[in-house]
Amino acid sequence: SSLCFWILVWISARVSKYSFGLSLQIPSPLNFLLLPGICLLNLSDASNAEPSVPVSKDNNPKTLLLVWGLKGRKPPDCWEYFRISGCTITGDRRRYNEADGVLMRHWDVVRDKEAPLPLEPRLPAQKWIWLNFESPTFSLRLWEYEGIYNLTLTFREDSDILAPYGSLIPNVLSDTFPQARFAHRLKSSSDPRPGFVAWVVSHWTDDLERVHFYNHLKEYIKIDIFGGAGTILPEGKGSVVKMIRQYRFYLAFENSQHTDYITEKLWNAVRGGAIPVVLGPSRKNYERFLPPEAFIHVDDFNTVQELAQYLLKVKDSPSLITMHLSWRKDYSLYFATWDEHYCTVCKVVRMRKGKIDVVKNLTAWFYS
Numbered sequence: 001s002s003l004c005f006w007i008l009v010w011i012s013a014r015v016s017k018y019s020f021g022l023s024l025q026i027p028s029p030l031n032f033l034l035l036p037g038i039c040l041l042n043l044s045d046a047s048n049a050e051p052s053v054p055v056s057k058d059n060n061p062k063t064l065l066l067v068w069g070l071k072g073r074k075p076p077d078c079w080e081y082f083r084i085s086g087c088t089i090t091g092d093r094r095r096y097n098e099a100d101g102v103l104m105r106h107w108d109v110v111r112d113k114e115a116p117l118p119l120e121p122r123l124p125a126q127k128w129i130w131l132n133f134e135s136p137t138f139s140l141r142l143w144e145y146e147g148i149y150n151l152t153l154t155f156r157e158d159s160d161i162l163a164p165y166g167s168l169i170p171n172v173l174s175d176t177f178p179q180a181r182f183a184h185r186l187k188s189s190s191d192p193r194p195g196f197v198a199w200v201v202s203h204w205t206d207d208l209e210r211v212h213f214y215n216h217l218k219e220y221i222k223i224d225i226f227g228g229a230g231t232i233l234p235e236g237k238g239s240v241v242k243m244i245r246q247y248r249f250y251l252a253f254e255n256s257q258h259t260d261y262i263t264e265k266l267w268n269a270v271r272g273g274a275i276p277v278v279l280g281p282s283r284k285n286y287e288r289f290l291p292p293e294a295f296i297h298v299d300d301f302n303t304v305q306e307l308a309q310y311l312l313k314v315k316d317s318p319s320l321i322t323m324h325l326s327w328r329k330d331y332s333l334y335f336a337t338w339d340e341h342y343c344t345v346c347k348v349v350r351m352r353k354g355k356i357d358v359v360k361n362l363t364a365w366f367y368s
Contacts, residue, residue, distance in 0.1 A: 061086045061350070062087075062088065063086055063087050063100045063346050063353075064088050064095065064098055064099050064101075065088070065089050065099065065101045065342060065345060065346035066090055066095060066101070066102045067089060067090070067342055068093070068103060068104045068108060068109070069105050069108035071091060073091060076339035076340075076342060078346060078347075081343070082343045089339075089342045099123075100125070100349050101127040101128070101129055101345065101346065102128050103129045104117070104130060104149075105131045105132065106131065106139055106142075107132070110141060127150040127151060127349050127357070128149045128150055129150065129152070129153055129345055130145070130151070131153045132152075132153075133165070135261045136366050136367045137256035139366065142362055142363040145362060146361070147358060147359075150352075151345075151349075151359065152362075153341065153345060154366075155262070156260045156366070158365075163341055164262070167336075168289070168332070169183050169332045169334050170330060171329075184271055184333045184334075186333055187329070188322075188329040189325070190318060194246055195224060196222060196223075196248055196311075196315060197221060197224065197277070198225075198226060198249070198274070199214065199223055199225055199226070199230075199250070199253065200227040200233070200243070200265075200268075201225065201227050201229045202228030203228075208255060208256075209257065210251075210253035210254065210279055213279055214253070217307065217308060219304075220308035221312065223251070240268050241272045242272075244272030244273070244274050245273055247272075248275060248315055248321070249275050249296075249311055249314075249315075250268070250272065250274040250277065251277050252266040252269050252276040252280075253265065253278070254279060258367070259281055259285065259368065260281065262278075262280055262281065262285070266280075266289075266290075267333065270333055271333055275294075277297075277298065277311070283300065291327045293324055296310070
């Protein structure tokens with residue numbers, strides 16, 4: 001949409017300003033992908049898809065989306081919460097033959113022994129949407145689902161529907177987005193913190209790159225471990241962020257390295273006011289989601305020891321702390337909800353009525 005276009009242009013100019021005068025050698029990014037939760041990037045009416053499936057004669061604008069794994073959750077009212085009209089969400093599989101679209105989470109489909117996929121014949125105009133927030137490394141048996149989906153909803157920028165784990169909204173544009181009222185206003189405080197470096201981790205195997213990197217880093221600095229592999233945090237949604245607020249740095253290490261796979265690990269650090277130390281895709285990839293000085297990438301240093309030395313230097317330098325945190329005063333952090341995902345998908349299904357879309361080479365694309 002044109003709205004998303006202007007956001008990208010404004011933020012690109014903003015980042016170019018940020019990239020000057022930094023003590024680190026950080027390349028100036030081409031642009032930012034700071035969006036209000038979800039942005040439809042690849043679904044213009046100028047699609048290559050041909051309108052070869054006839055639309056119903058009564059031209060009924062109402063659209064029914066079946067969420068295959070909703071299982072008892074109350075469906076959202078898309079108009080009341082997101083001002084998306086003509087959309088009804090259901091988790092009732094008995095309405096399969098009425099549905100204009102079926103949203104299927106890959107993890108649910110792979111694990112559902114009773115009905116991994118709909119057993120009844122598929123309606124000619126019905127769209128199946130592939131939803132996946134897991135990394136390619138841990139997305140099982142992708143090859144079994146080639147050629148059956150029509151649209152994708154993932155964290156990847158080149159998905160049909162982009163749904164990043166988190167996104168930044170410039171405060172000067174907050175009046176533009178209804179979702180901004182649900183965003184978390186960031187503070188740029190550089191006040192002292194009692195803790196140095198923290199990491200929350202539960203999935204621990206020695207063959208993971210992040211575990212290998214941690215084993216080297218801990219030789220030079222003290223790192224406090226929380227989660228299943230360390231000190232257990234209290235139950236509750238906000239316990240991780242509450243802990244992070246006590247630390248200057250947080251290790252936002254992804255379980256695998258793939259394009260755009262930047263998860264809540266980064267955004268928890270941002271919300272908690274710590275400086276994220278990231279291990280994941282390239283620095284350039286991260287710079288499409290937040291300003292270049294907002295994080296420290298492990299690839300910024302030739303050795304693990306150099307990284308450790310820099311963290312120690314920043315810890316004792318008010319000016320370097322300010323450099324890494326001052327950007328925060330201009331942004332708010334937004335997390336899209338599952339309900340918003342459902343309503344947005346329903347909107348897209350309505351937009352694509354009468355058009356045929358087929359996701360080809362799902363496995364090759366997701367691993368690329």
